[in-house]
Amino acid sequence: MPVEWQPVQQSRTHELVLRSIEERVIAGELRAGDRLPPERELAPVLGVSRSALREALRVLETIGVLVAQPGRGPDAGARIVRNPDDALGRLLRLHFALGSYSLHDVLEARVVLERSSFEAAACHAPVEDLDEAEELVAGMAEPGITVSTFNDLDTRFHVLIARSSGNALTSTLTSAVRESVRPLILRALEAAEDWPATARALNAEHRTLLTLVREGSGPEAADLVEWHIRGFHGTLVKGPDAP
């Protein structure tokens, strides 16, 4: 009485290679900073062609686990690294574009993640991060600021707070989720009726948020950022979205 019939997946070679390297990483035999043997050596050792190996390496590269550099120095070759942010960002961006996730889903995720970020940041954010955030807010207060620059600084503001919360994982997730809706937000801002007023209003919230974080008022900051995000997304769905 088998519970379920699962399709027996024949493995393509590069998947085998991938699994092999993956296992080494999970077993702790490969750690950040380690170097892999040159492709031309590793391929015959694994018993596959260089193409197959290269495809596996490429996958690891897009996951943010590997970087490769030509040349000869100590930095050359394939090295294990830890750079999840880009990979996660691209992943969510594409899937959001494909409609795997609705705008509502992203909104809720942002609220949940950023509430947590701001609450944690209020507890233990380094002052230098807050000073940097201050500069970003100041930058956004610039009169005559373009939509694009504002969007840029806004993203960096939210991501910075997430990073300063001390939690690398939620920081990465926050960043990726924020990135995934960036083009949408950009379009919405461009369609705003009174752009300077909108910018001023949004930035007033940023300033208040920063103040709350500085004085350690975690819950208040969390509530405000939820309101901030929800308000923002509210203008999104009412934006240039009537098919």
Next chain:
Amino acid sequence: MPVEWQPVQQSRTHELVLRSIEERVIAGELRAGDRLPPERELAPVLGVSRSALREALRVLETIGVLVAQPGRGPDAGARIVRNPDDALGRLLRLHFALGSYSLHDVLEARVVLERSSFEAAACHAPVEDLDEAEELVAGMAEPGITVSTFNDLDTRFHVLIARSSGNALTSTLTSAVRESVRPLILRALEAAEDWPATARALNAEHRTLLTLVREGSGPEAADLVEWHIRGFHGTLVKGPDAP
């Protein structure tokens, strides 16, 4: 007075291909279900070799945006799909193994995400999902259950609730985060002093959680799941972790 000097990034060919396809996806020209031209046609059109194209396709495949099947039917060839879960799972698993994220980070992320999941599930989870969850809980109550099976069912329980919350994004994230610590949890459970008692205690919490969700008590369910997860991770850090 240039604002910043940015390193001019020479792009590797497959990155260009990737960007090109990515743009089509984001622009909405490529949608889920669409098929790409055969590799042998597409490569010369893009002006690159098949190898370079294949590397780009491989990347898209690991992101969960593409699947490829040989053969000739209507299902053959490269098709755009939406399957973010595996990709995200592998990504977090590897990065957790590499130490990009501490156990504490994962704990906090789980708490935040699953609180949200359970709260939302209490509001609008389909009854069939809850019935399925009921079965999982019953399965975990089985006397003499092995650690491995329990871990399996536990994972499915949490992921199921996340999915039934109606938010695809937080569901994916929850699932991926839970998966990333699965081997760790497995080891911790195996090291438990009184395994049957531990299993009973954990499952009593599951049952209560399910009841709370059924009766729509969102906040209570959220609080309990936070306690549930924190307690669990508490045994983790005190577990077989003394080097």
Next chain:
DNA sequence: ATGCGGTTGAGGTCCGACCACATGCTCGGT
């Protein structure tokens, strides 16, 4: 000692060939 060019080894790219597989069609037998 210094500066410059060749050498070397790394990844990046390309090409051409073959393999495995599933579909779809043709052809022959019934």
Next chain:
DNA sequence: ACCGAGCATGTGGTCGGACCTCAACCGCAT
């Protein structure tokens, strides 16, 4: 007319070799 065996075709998957670019290194000439 029907039906099954078997070949043709088109797809991704794999392989091996060749060449390119790049960066460090070595050694010669200044």
